[in-house]
Amino acid sequence: MSQSPADLELSLDPSATHHPEPVNTGAAQSNTTDTQIADHAPSLTTHKIEQQRAQASRLMQALRDELEKALIGQTAVIEGVLCTFIAAGHVLIEGVPGLGKTLLVRALAQCFSGQFNRIQFTPDLMPSDVTGHAIYDLASEQFKLRKGPAFTHLLLADEINRAPAKTQAALLEVMQERSITLEGRSLLVPQPFMVLATQNPIEQEGTYPLPEAELDRFMVKLHIDYPQEQEEQRLVRAVTRSAQADMLENTALRVLLQPRDMQAIQKIASALPVDDQVLNYAVSLVRSTRQWPGLSSGAGPRASIDLIRYARAHALLQGHTFVSPDDVKRSALNILRHRVHLSVELAIEGLQVEQVLQQLLNQVPAPRL
Template sequence: MTQNAVGAVATTDDARETLHRLRAEVAKAVVGQDSVVTGVLIALLCRGHVLLEGVPGVAKTLLVRTVAAALALDAKRLQFTPDLMPGDVTGSLVYDPHTAKFEFRNGPVFTNLLLADEINRTPPKTQSALLEVMEERQVSVEGVPRALPDVFIVAATQNPVEYEGTYPLPEAQLDRFLLKLTVPLPTRDEELGVLRAHHAGFDPRDLAAAGVRQVATADDLNAGRAAVARVAVADPVLAYMVDICRATRVSPAFELGASPRGATALLATAKAWGWLAGRDYVTPDDVKAVARATLRHRVRLRPEAELEGVTTDAVLDSVLASVPAPR
């Protein structure tokens, strides 16, 4: 149990109920993306990072900003461009003429939720500046490590259809994202709801006017993290996760399968999913529910499979269907 900002004790059940309200709060500004919001929440509970992929105009940036507002988290947005330098991300030493010394000035990574917008538009040198940040949760300049806040995740966006002027993310960086979430186009009814909201005066730049308010605190999030850590996983379910990851390595459609880090990520996300579902143990269905989002960016299709129109998710579905689930 933890103490929240207003002095009430946040129990495990309280924290779960409070975090569930997040979806309803985000829906005030973002229509029809409940599954993506759940994915971001899982990333927060697992201290992981999330890659959001979708065509322009599906509210990826708005979704991240709204989640931050509903959790009262400090959020910073960084537009990744070809001329962005590593120091623009992490911060750098700046000479102060008054003290005749170099002083470190924090970069935008010193926040709770960093929105890395269009992350694939900056060159590998700048993308590599995020590797230490995402893995070690610190920034080292001139050999001095500087810790980031306890609640810290990178929520990066990228456009899957426009490749001109973009740089593929290195495999080492992709593997540091806990989840890769696909942000779909809205249904007809959802899109109609978007137009009605805008017609009524909705301004995506003014979330407070849209009625978005804080529904949870960092204490609720910490209580949830502690509860997720206690979720039980039976040995047959652990073996099931390992067998799924090993099956991706021998699939004829993949030239690169999921690494052991992918297996540990699957364990973390399945525990968070099970806890959000109201249980203190993981089932095979929990593993299946998060497998695609957890593994799709950790595998790579063979060129011949891509030419045949095979998709990563379709192959992962085949893998899940081929691996026997424990009873």
């Protein structure tokens, strides 16, 4: 990106954006169509919306380029994390150690001037270590609430499968309700809020696999793979150039976003028009996982909702002004990967979930007009 930071400073106050209709969340918002916007809104407002959309796209693309400086050779994962952030979801990143999962999250936190907390999950981690607890203050002779690390914008749950189910469940409420109940009081976490959990596919000994309910709460599951040879050469060259051990300490990343900007971008993305045909295509993709021969269990309606929200974010990141079937198709793998189960026969044959899903994507008809 060639823009200077000055170009990118936006007045993206969520209260300042005027949408022609109230922005809903969940399934209801998928009824929004561009024709409705075009018909009801004055042309001046339409123009403003378009401008804001373009600005939001540029800002997110700049953020992507900035992250690519820190995490070399993982464009797909960076895009996945950004899309999830735009779509206000949570992300589960899976990969072998040493691929920069934690680095990515730290870089994102650095570009985004919100708060960032990290919890290293261990077998003896207690729920109160995540959410917080009340302690007795001797000076004031009163109980005082000490908020846990979950009260933040970006929460990195490192190696989430190392903690027992009790602690994992403490995250459930935060992820779904975006609030934490402490001492009978429900406390909201700051907005925007995103949980980035990492887990290690090998070394399964002494781990607690995430239960289905918790997996479903993650909008996407991303696979972080080894970088290409040239990318890895570039990476090693860049890191070993200085005495610093870490990439982040090498490259100074610019702060591009305020929490308020992010909330505005999330609203803009959720207002991106989706044609009914495209929405039906997304639903039919998710529905077909339920009867697909190679899958023993399919994805629920939450997957359809997340697919549309993620496709909107994807379209925004690509600079599109509407959601096309391509956005849906490209998002489907990330959304569905952790929500379906391979049938036993195929698992024995050594097939991966991705292969079966790819087959499904290649066979479900794209939308007709």
